[in-house]
Amino acid sequence: xxxxxxxxxxxxxxxxxxxxxxxxxxxxxxxxxxxxxxxxxxxxxxxxxxxxxxxxxxxxxxxxxxxxxxxxxxxxxxxxxxxxxxxxxxxxxxxxxxxxxxxxxxxxxxxxxxxxxxxxxxxxxxxxxxxxxxxxxxxxxxxxxxxxxxxxxxxxxxxxxxxxxxxxxxxxxxxxxxxxxxxxxxxxxxxxxxxxxxxxxxxxxxxxxxxxxxxx
Amino acid sequence: xxxxxxxxxxxxxxxxxxxxxxxxxxxxxxxxxxxxxxxxxxxxxxxxxxxxxxxxxxxxxxxxxxxxxxxxxxxxxxxxxxxxxxxxxxxxxxxxxxxxxxxxxxxxxxxxxxxxxxxxxxxxxxxxxxxxxxxxxxxxxxxxxxxxxxxxxxxxxxxxxxxxxxxxxxxxxxxxxxxxxxxxxxxxxxxxxxxxxxxxxxxxxxxxxxxxxxxx
DNA sequence: GTCTATAGGATGATAGAC
DNA sequence: GTCTATCATCCTATAGAC
Numbered sequence: 001x002x003x004x005x006x007x008x009x010x011x012x013x014x015x016x017x018x019x020x021x022x023x024x025x026x027x028x029x030x031x032x033x034x035x036x037x038x039x040x041x042x043x044x045x046x047x048x049x050x051x052x053x054x055x056x057x058x059x060x061x062x063x064x065x066x067x068x069x070x071x072x073x074x075x076x077x078x079x080x081x082x083x084x085x086x087x088x089x090x091x092x093x094x095x096x097x098x099x100x101x102x103x104x105x106x107x108x109x110x111x112x113x114x115x116x117x118x119x120x121x122x123x124x125x126x127x128x129x130x131x132x133x134x135x136x137x138x139x140x141x142x143x144x145x146x147x148x149x150x151x152x153x154x155x156x157x158x159x160x161x162x163x164x165x166x167x168x169x170x171x172x173x174x175x176x177x178x179x180x181x182x183x184x185x186x187x188x189x190x191x192x193x194x195x196x197x198x199x200x201x202x203x204x205x206x207x208x209x210x211x212x213x214x215x216x
Numbered sequence: 217x218x219x220x221x222x223x224x225x226x227x228x229x230x231x232x233x234x235x236x237x238x239x240x241x242x243x244x245x246x247x248x249x250x251x252x253x254x255x256x257x258x259x260x261x262x263x264x265x266x267x268x269x270x271x272x273x274x275x276x277x278x279x280x281x282x283x284x285x286x287x288x289x290x291x292x293x294x295x296x297x298x299x300x301x302x303x304x305x306x307x308x309x310x311x312x313x314x315x316x317x318x319x320x321x322x323x324x325x326x327x328x329x330x331x332x333x334x335x336x337x338x339x340x341x342x343x344x345x346x347x348x349x350x351x352x353x354x355x356x357x358x359x360x361x362x363x364x365x366x367x368x369x370x371x372x373x374x375x376x377x378x379x380x381x382x383x384x385x386x387x388x389x390x391x392x393x394x395x396x397x398x399x400x401x402x403x404x405x406x407x408x409x410x411x412x413x414x415x416x417x418x419x420x421x422x423x424x425x426x427x428x429x430x431x432x
Numbered sequence: 433g434t435c436t437a438t439a440g441g442a443t444g445a446t447a448g449a450c
Numbered sequence: 451g452t453c454t455a456t457c458a459t460c461c462t463a464t465a466g467a468c
Contacts, residue, residue: 010433024338028245031461042435047463049433114337120392121330122240131398139399160400161415168388169381176336176384182347183355184376199377206422226451247443258453263445265451 011049013039019060023111026118027057054125061126065115068108069134073141075102080145091146092166093201099170100193100200113175139163166204173200227265229255235276239327242334243273270341277342281331284324285350289357291318296361307362308382309417315386316409316416329391355379382420389416 017039021030032046032053050056076098085091099109119130143159154162173180173196177188186192233255237246248262248269266272292314301307315325335346359375370378389396389412393404402408 026242026244026338028242032463033461042433043462044436044464045434053462117333117337117392120395121333122242123394127394131395135395135399157400157411158415161412162419164388164392164396165385165415165419168384168392172380172384172388176333176380178339178343179336179347179351180380183351184373195373196377199374199381203378203381204419248445249443258451259444260446260454261452269444 010039010041010045014041014046014049014056015060015063018056019064019115020107020111022057022060023114023118027124032056058125058129061115061129065112065126066129066133068104068112069138071103072098073138085145085149088146088149089201089205091142091149092204093197095142095166096170096197096200096204099174100197106188109174110177113171117171117175138167162204166200169200169204226255226257226261230257230262230265230272231276231279234272235280235331236323236327238273238276239330239334243340248272273340274342274345277331277345281328281342282345282349284320284328285354287319288314289354301361301365304362304365305417305421307358307365308420309413311358311382312386312413312416312420315390316413322404325390326393329387333387333391354383378420382416385416385420 014035018030018035021035021038033043035056036043036045046053046056050059076094079094079098079102080091083090083094085094104112116130116134118124119127139160143163146163147153147159181187230251234246234251237251237254249259251272252259252261262269262272266275292310295310295314295318296307299306299310301310320328332346332350334340335343355376359379362379363369363375397403
């Protein structure tokens with residue numbers, strides 16, 4: 001029985017370590033030696049558990065990124081259940097809050113945003129997974145919810161662009177933290193994160209309502 | 217004299233090729249062999265002209281990215297001179313237009329956004345250059361201009377967050393084109409780019425004005 | 433499942449001829 | 451300035467002992 005236990009633990013440690021390093025440096029900048037030595041296991045273990053390095057990268061998405069996206073969605077829904085949204089503002093705030101003040105640690109959120117941004121900027125083998133299982137469900141869910149609350153319907157095109165804009169801000173404020181900290185001098189403590197949620201909410205809210213006014 | 221001419225041409229070809237490949241794949245995913253063979257020159261020429269691969273990367277920023285950022289700034293100013301901004305909307309539109317419909321080709325704009333995003337997400341040796349010579353001048357210029365036009369002043373903090381949000385959208389719509397094309401089904405033709413500028417303008421404009429209302 | 437040892441190949445960099 | 455040839459080092463992946 002102990003070999004099974006060890007198996008799971010080693011495999012998990014590799015996945016955790018690999019995710020951190022892939023997010024930080026990118027696939028090609030990380031060697032299997034770096035991963036295994038950081039995970040405290042043998043050089044050959046990646047090939048044993050995952051076949052090859054490419055497949056390890058895919059498994060990081062299947063076993064870590066997708067479940068986390070799922071957790072984010074659940075957190076988003078919980079926030080909405082606690083305080084049923086009556087205005088677009090409630091919805092945007094719930095979304096920003098789920099990502100920035102939700103169940104993720106600062107490192108986890110940044111890692112998630114980095115991996116997502118990498119895939120969005122330069123699609124790799126994991127692109128299909130990201131689009132089909134993270135982006136599309138999010139956009140459909142969120143879009144439908146938003147439409148149902150808006151005082152008057154928004155065209156599919158404008159809705160998509162607005163959702164992309166909100167997503168862009170949330171991801172950007174998460175993954176570009178080095179520049180933002182550098183230029184504003186603010187570190188990502190609770191106060192600043194709360195300010196970020198406020199900002200995104202107000203900025204996006206008026207953005208969306210502006211779209212409606214213009215479309216009248 | 218011909219050796220000097222050849223020098224410049226080869227060096228330039230290497231810089232052009234390297235920029236495209238670094239932007240597309242990232243520093244570590246590109247080998248000097250790949251660059252030199254794509255540039256049609258000898259393997260040793262990178263070390264001869266730039267010393268080593270690291271320094272070639274820096275030179276790509278010094279000789280290509282920074283000048284392009286400068287061109288963008290000039291284009292932005294020209295647009296403002298032709299139509300002096302009277303409202304925040306004019307300013308946001310001029311900014312979005314300079315980047316999305318300005319002097320850059322689609323490939324050039326995407327390349328620029330990719331390189332900037334890479335540096336913002338994972339700072340490298342070129343980070344200082346990007347922050348000091350691209351980000352800071354832009355934020356200061358643009359922030360001052362925006363303040364001077366706003367009906368009532370915005371706090372430094374809110375101003376910065378708004379500028380980062382606009383920047384996030386412009387960069388995102390440029391560098392994440394694979395996902396956006398994939399999901400919306402729209403290719404980046406003139407019509408769609410014009411829609412993007414409109415969208416960013418309206419979205420950001422109401423975002424900024426929303427900030428003022430809230431601050432009253 | 434984990435280890436060592438090693439194969440087989442790609443990489444960045446340099447020396448030296450032209 | 452450009453080339454060829456080459457070195458030392460790194461890489462991924464595998465074979466085989468335990």
